[in-house]
Amino acid sequence: MFKIAICDDEDTFICQLKDQLNQYAAETYKEFCFFTYHDGSELLQDYRPDYDLIFMDIKMEQVNGLKTAGEIRKMDGTVGLIFLTSLRQYVWKGYEYRAVNYLLKPIKYGVLKMELDRYFEHYQGKDEPYFSFSNDNGKYKVLYKNLRYAETEKRNVMLHFEDNKQVIYKNMKEISALLCPQPQFARCHQSFVVNMSFIKGMEGMEVILTTGEHIPISQPKRKEFMKKLTDYWGDML
Numbered sequence: 001m002f003k004i005a006i007c008d009d010e011d012t013f014i015c016q017l018k019d020q021l022n023q024y025a026a027e028t029y030k031e032f033c034f035f036t037y038h039d040g041s042e043l044l045q046d047y048r049p050d051y052d053l054i055f056m057d058i059k060m061e062q063v064n065g066l067k068t069a070g071e072i073r074k075m076d077g078t079v080g081l082i083f084l085t086s087l088r089q090y091v092w093k094g095y096e097y098r099a100v101n102y103l104l105k106p107i108k109y110g111v112l113k114m115e116l117d118r119y120f121e122h123y124q125g126k127d128e129p130y131f132s133f134s135n136d137n138g139k140y141k142v143l144y145k146n147l148r149y150a151e152t153e154k155r156n157v158m159l160h161f162e163d164n165k166q167v168i169y170k171n172m173k174e175i176s177a178l179l180c181p182q183p184q185f186a187r188c189h190q191s192f193v194v195n196m197s198f199i200k201g202m203e204g205m206e207v208i209l210t211t212g213e214h215i216p217i218s219q220p221k222r223k224e225f226m227k228k229l230t231d232y233w234g235d236m237l
Helices: 011-028 040-045 065-075 088-097 109-123 172-179 219-236
Strands: 002-007 032-037 053-057 080-085 101-104 130-135 138-143 147-153 156-161 164-168 185-189 192-195 199-203 206-209 214-216
Touching (some): 002 040, 011 032, 053 065, 065 080, 065 138, 101 109, 172 192, 185 219
Parallel strands (some): 002 032, 053 080, 080 101
Antiparallel strands (some): 147 156, 185 192, 199 206
């Protein structure tokens, strides 16, 4: 089942779009579950990191679609996003938020079908493994491949991913149990788990990431970590 959010301030339009989506689902033997919102603020307040696709009206009264998309991209870099607009001048602005595409209102079914065909051709069956979590700042969906490293932050853990860093309310033992079964992660220090795909080299008792960040290696963890890194690099060659 695909989870689809529709964010638009016109009830009549939402009903029409649902009818068209249900028609597409019937023709393609897919199953859709809908979540509807009338403003960007509602969507952000109730945001679910497991949405597959969002239809987003650009022009809304309180929080417009572009601002909403910007906030969503801080939490979820993978959800499909299709902007809805009756004004062509907003179209190019939407691509700043990695939109799949845009649809001009009123929507013609043939155009919608073409965009959905393209979306499912590129995304269906290609889900990347991820985990999701919540903190005081919001809800987040993080692809394992985008998480550079995790470090102890007082009694919790700070996750570093893409251009973001967020606290997850778990201790390092719990995070290590979550990450280390993934082949690209290794614990190099009592306080650090690192994604080895981001390592570009070593200097002394530190690994250097492709971002220029330095991560320490502790003496007790060094032998096991170096073996895992050697094996990982060997598999990558």
